[in-house]
Amino acid sequence: MMKEGEHPFEPFRMKTVEHISLTTRGQRQQALEQAGYNLFNLPADKVMIDLLTDSGTGAMSDEQWASLMRGDESYAGSRSSQRLSESVNRIFGFKYFLPTHQGRAAEGILATCLLKEGDLVPSNTHFDTTAANILARGGTPTNLVIDASKDPNDPNPFKGDIDIERLDEFLEKHQSRVPFCMVTVTNNAGGGQPVSLSNIEKIHNLCNAYEIPFFIDACRFAENAWLIKQREPGYENWTVESIAHRMFSLSDGATFSAKKDALVNIGGLLLMNDEKLYQNAKNELILREGFPSYGGLAGRDIDAMATGLIEGVDEGYLAYRTGQVKWLHDELKNRGVPVLSPPGGHAVYIDAGAVLPHIPATDFPAQALTVEMYLEGGVRTVEIGSVMLSFISPENGKLVTPLLELIRLALPRRTYTESHLRHVIETAVSIVEKAQEINGMEIIEAPELLRHFSAKFCWKNSVSPTR
Numbered sequence: 001m002m003k004e005g006e007h008p009f010e011p012f013r014m015k016t017v018e019h020i021s022l023t024t025r026g027q028r029q030q031a032l033e034q035a036g037y038n039l040f041n042l043p044a045d046k047v048m049i050d051l052l053t054d055s056g057t058g059a060m061s062d063e064q065w066a067s068l069m070r071g072d073e074s075y076a077g078s079r080s081s082q083r084l085s086e087s088v089n090r091i092f093g094f095k096y097f098l099p100t101h102q103g104r105a106a107e108g109i110l111a112t113c114l115l116k117e118g119d120l121v122p123s124n125t126h127f128d129t130t131a132a133n134i135l136a137r138g139g140t141p142t143n144l145v146i147d148a149s150k151d152p153n154d155p156n157p158f159k160g161d162i163d164i165e166r167l168d169e170f171l172e173k174h175q176s177r178v179p180f181c182m183v184t185v186t187n188n189a190g191g192g193q194p195v196s197l198s199n200i201e202k203i204h205n206l207c208n209a210y211e212i213p214f215f216i217d218a219c220r221f222a223e224n225a226w227l228i229k230q231r232e233p234g235y236e237n238w239t240v241e242s243i244a245h246r247m248f249s250l251s252d253g254a255t256f257s258a259k260k261d262a263l264v265n266i267g268g269l270l271l272m273n274d275e276k277l278y279q280n281a282k283n284e285l286i287l288r289e290g291f292p293s294y295g296g297l298a299g300r301d302i303d304a305m306a307t308g309l310i311e312g313v314d315e316g317y318l319a320y321r322t323g324q325v326k327w328l329h330d331e332l333k334n335r336g337v338p339v340l341s342p343p344g345g346h347a348v349y350i351d352a353g354a355v356l357p358h359i360p361a362t363d364f365p366a367q368a369l370t371v372e373m374y375l376e377g378g379v380r381t382v383e384i385g386s387v388m389l390s391f392i393s394p395e396n397g398k399l400v401t402p403l404l405e406l407i408r409l410a411l412p413r414r415t416y417t418e419s420h421l422r423h424v425i426e427t428a429v430s431i432v433e434k435a436q437e438i439n440g441m442e443i444i445e446a447p448e449l450l451r452h453f454s455a456k457f458c459w460k461n462s463v464s465p466t467r
Ligand SMILES: Cc1ncc(COP(=O)(O)O)c(C=O)c1O
Pocket: 055, 102, 103, 104, 105, 127, 129, 130, 184, 188, 189, 217, 219, 257, 258, 259, 267, 268
């Protein structure tokens, strides 16, 4: 059903539609000023195409809506929690799991149970919430992704891999200070790039040798497994489910935001094999989230997650999903927009550093580009650059900055069509054509942690974008 160069055939049809308000440039300018030039502060009805995130923004299937109706709201031992157990055991295969209201709650509980001040946690690239949960408990997140991920054009099919040599050196040097090691699949903060199974095997072997638990940030495990099937020799005849099983069998546990590959609008999981950790995590869960059968979610949400987990590994769906991302990537690239290649599983990343080479990282080129995308076409994207990812290391007091200044065009699952994305492409192309006119930005106010969510900005030297 998918021809080279064509937008993939959607393996679904629409039963309900959601209205999109069309806005003028003048209305968007006004909305931006009121939002302090932070797209997180925009009212969603002022956004025409919302690619801010793929997290919890997808469309549920008719089966998932039926699950909502089937949801059993019993406080303990509900039918919905049993259905979730069946799906979780089928997909992940860990001994224990706890539901949470979303991924960061699972990260918070894991960090509370395992981390102490002064600890170090290596990963390929920690996502911002994971990094913040580690920093909030006095630990230091360390990113050890391979060098190929620094080059937006390097064709390496697994640019999410950890640099195994550096991980080995790191663990040798700091073994006693590393409570656990992580890997994010796919590597969202590093361009949504997949991690290979051979890399996961090597991380597993190293962690075993140093006796350090290994956790997977599994938000996009199904997209990662599909990309392994497509790109890693030896796995072409494996099913996505069996690849996922292999990935998880090499780890000691996982954190999971169900808002991605479980195709729901809310939910998360903390999964593990260690019984003592499970008991401690369960106590934390009861303190913060809720009873272990519902973990801060309604029974209906648990039920929809149980259904979504199985739909999320459907290979017809995954071919369409990653095909749509690839189509957008290829169209942008062919039209001269610098994008991170090869495409990952959930988003296309525009290299803002290359679009706006005259703006230094200290003047937030990627933030400026997100603002221009909105102003020009009402398209909301997100900055994945120095606003989101830089932080002061508790280890040495130095500013840690990201490798690249990117903006992410995250595709909500089963939501937008080819014509919506054609509008996105035209918007990006018109910005690239007048890139020289775009100015850098300054932060006016920002909190210490997770500043990209609420910081306020102005144009550098107060130059207005309404040129
Ligand atoms: C890789 C990764 N880890 C963790 C999270 C946190 O998940 P949640 O938003 O459900 O708290 C996200 C969310 O976008 C993510 O992309």
